[in-house]
Amino acid sequence: MTDLPAPPGHAWQQAPHSQPPRSGANLMPTPARVRFAPSPTGYLHIGSARTALFNWLYARHTGGQFILRIEDTDRTRLHPGSLADMFASLRWLGLQWDEGPEADGAYGPYFQSERLELYRHWADWLVEQGHAYRCYCTPAELEQMRQEQMARKEDPGYDRRCRHLTPAERASREAAGLPYVIRLAVPQTGQVTFHDMIRGDITFANDKIQDAVLLKSDGWPTYHLANVVDDRFMQITHIMRGDEWLSSVPLHWHLYAAFDWEPPVWAHLPVILNPNGQGKMSKREIIRPDGTVIPVYIHSYREQGYLPEAMLNFLCGIGWALDGSTEIYDLETALTAFDLSSIQASPGAFPAEKLIWMNGVYIRQLAPDDLHARLVPFLSRQLSVPEEALRADHGLRLLIPFVQERIKTLTEAAEFVDYLYVDVVPMADPAELVPAKTTGAQVRTGLERTATVLEALPVWSEAAIEEALRGLADELGLKPGQLFSAIRVAVTGKKVAPPLFVTVEAIGRERAVARLRQAIPLVP
Numbered sequence: 001m002t003d004l005p006a007p008p009g010h011a012w013q014q015a016p017h018s019q020p021p022r023s024g025a026n027l028m029p030t031p032a033r034v035r036f037a038p039s040p041t042g043y044l045h046i047g048s049a050r051t052a053l054f055n056w057l058y059a060r061h062t063g064g065q066f067i068l069r070i071e072d073t074d075r076t077r078l079h080p081g082s083l084a085d086m087f088a089s090l091r092w093l094g095l096q097w098d099e100g101p102e103a104d105g106a107y108g109p110y111f112q113s114e115r116l117e118l119y120r121h122w123a124d125w126l127v128e129q130g131h132a133y134r135c136y137c138t139p140a141e142l143e144q145m146r147q148e149q150m151a152r153k154e155d156p157g158y159d160r161r162c163r164h165l166t167p168a169e170r171a172s173r174e175a176a177g178l179p180y181v182i183r184l185a186v187p188q189t190g191q192v193t194f195h196d197m198i199r200g201d202i203t204f205a206n207d208k209i210q211d212a213v214l215l216k217s218d219g220w221p222t223y224h225l226a227n228v229v230d231d232r233f234m235q236i237t238h239i240m241r242g243d244e245w246l247s248s249v250p251l252h253w254h255l256y257a258a259f260d261w262e263p264p265v266w267a268h269l270p271v272i273l274n275p276n277g278q279g280k281m282s283k284r285e286i287i288r289p290d291g292t293v294i295p296v297y298i299h300s301y302r303e304q305g306y307l308p309e310a311m312l313n314f315l316c317g318i319g320w321a322l323d324g325s326t327e328i329y330d331l332e333t334a335l336t337a338f339d340l341s342s343i344q345a346s347p348g349a350f351p352a353e354k355l356i357w358m359n360g361v362y363i364r365q366l367a368p369d370d371l372h373a374r375l376v377p378f379l380s381r382q383l384s385v386p387e388e389a390l391r392a393d394h395g396l397r398l399l400i401p402f403v404q405e406r407i408k409t410l411t412e413a414a415e416f417v418d419y420l421y422v423d424v425v426p427m428a429d430p431a432e433l434v435p436a437k438t439t440g441a442q443v444r445t446g447l448e449r450t451a452t453v454l455e456a457l458p459v460w461s462e463a464a465i466e467e468a469l470r471g472l473a474d475e476l477g478l479k480p481g482q483l484f485s486a487i488r489v490a491v492t493g494k495k496v497a498p499p500l501f502v503t504v505e506a507i508g509r510e511r512a513v514a515r516l517r518q519a520i521p522l523v524p
């Protein structure tokens with residue numbers, strides 16, 4: 001296996017020193033190499049996206065590299081659509097990776113399933129050096145062991161029986177060809193102290209650490225071995241991940257010590273709690289008592305019309321703050337200010353209402369042409385109108401600035417413009433055609449006169465329409481609001497729509513006149 005690359009600065013089989021490695025707490029290499037290393041077992045979760053963002057920000061802040069590595073060693077839980085969703089969601093957020101799948105790089109392959117020979121080599125090396133051992137216990141023996149421990153009211157765990165086999169016993173099992181796993185031989189006395197950039201120094205007693213399996217009997221590594229070997233070989237300088245992985249650090253520390261490799265800097269991010277503040281955020285959509293559904297996957301927010309800029313701003317604020325008071329800031333601002341020391345250690349609830357508010361703010365900041373372009377795919381799906389037609393529709397462009405002030409997600413726009421794309425507007429309640437303090441006769445006359453006036457209007461523009469209709473209201477002896485309310489319902493089928501005069505202009509002369517006359521017989 002000498003054709004495999006050696007870790008930088010180490011011979012392929014260099015013997016370890018007697019002293020354990022330093023914690024790496026004071027080593028702050030710049031530029032940093034960070035990695036986002038998801039398992040393809042599901043869609044990209046909001047919590048995983050926050051982890052990816054913080055890694056990306058720190059890489060960009062230090063002028064370093066953001067690596068995407070796929071930890072696909074759990075073959076039983078692979079999700080067929082996970083990778084495509086992950087890649088698409090990260091790219092939608094703008095978190096393009098410098099190295100990884102579809103980006104190449106000098107430290108690949110970036111799928112753990114393609115690095116099995118590397119893990120086998122280092123697992124065997126640990127055995128040869130006395131830092132690990134082969135365990136021949138069968139699943140049945142392990143289960144019996146667990147049951148007996150529970151009967152004695154002991155914490156279940158491996159009792160290290162194979163660690164203490166004599167050379168003769170070990171040789172006998174080898175000769176019989178018994179299957180085995182490789183376990184790390186963790187020191188049974190003393191303690192491990194390591195530094196976390198967010199949480200400070202943390203100490204674990206060695207007698208509480210299991211002799212964990214590093215390599216399974218089928219030749220596939222566990223998370224522990226693959227994680228440490230890959231981080232070393234990919235020259236990862238900082239590990240930023242969720243704090244649910246904090247308890248694995250002592251085991252990894254012992255692996256670094258056994259290999260005599262300098263550990264990276266650890267920084268364990270605060271957990272995101274459910275919106276009610278109780279428990280880690282769910283892996284499935286959250287349904288509140290009032291029936292409100294809160295998605296947990298990034299693609300769901302994309303489909304529901306959230307902007308990536310708003311999502312990034314929002315995610316930054318879960319566990320980190322720009323200055324303690326500023327809520328809205330762009331990614332470039334966050335990138336400049338971001339630092340590990342400013343990440344809070346305590347968990348926080350998922351502020352769903354803030355995301356909706358923030359998305360509305362970002363929508364209102366868009367240039368109208370930009371908003372129009374972003375709305376087109378959503379309107380096409382919702383209204384069954386070809387995208388080409390929507391892009392070319394002058395009427396839609398006229399309404400964009402007014403819709404912009406009223407929506408918080410891109411999917412909400414359809415209800416304000418759907419009447420542009422129907423032949424006959426639906427009239428759920430014809431009584432809405434008759435405003436308060438008017439009669440049906442007045443409304444019928446008003447709609448007929450409006451149709452006649454608009455049909456003869458020399459110039460079809462918002463200003464000309466307003467001037468004509470205000471004059472007509474005076475002529476009919478109606479308050480402007482009364483006439484305008486009836487016209488709005490007649491041409492849109494809605495009591496609430498963008499301002500009337502630009503709406504009529506957007507609908508167009510021929511269709512507006514036709515709708516007015518179609519509504520007259522419906523007036524009660």
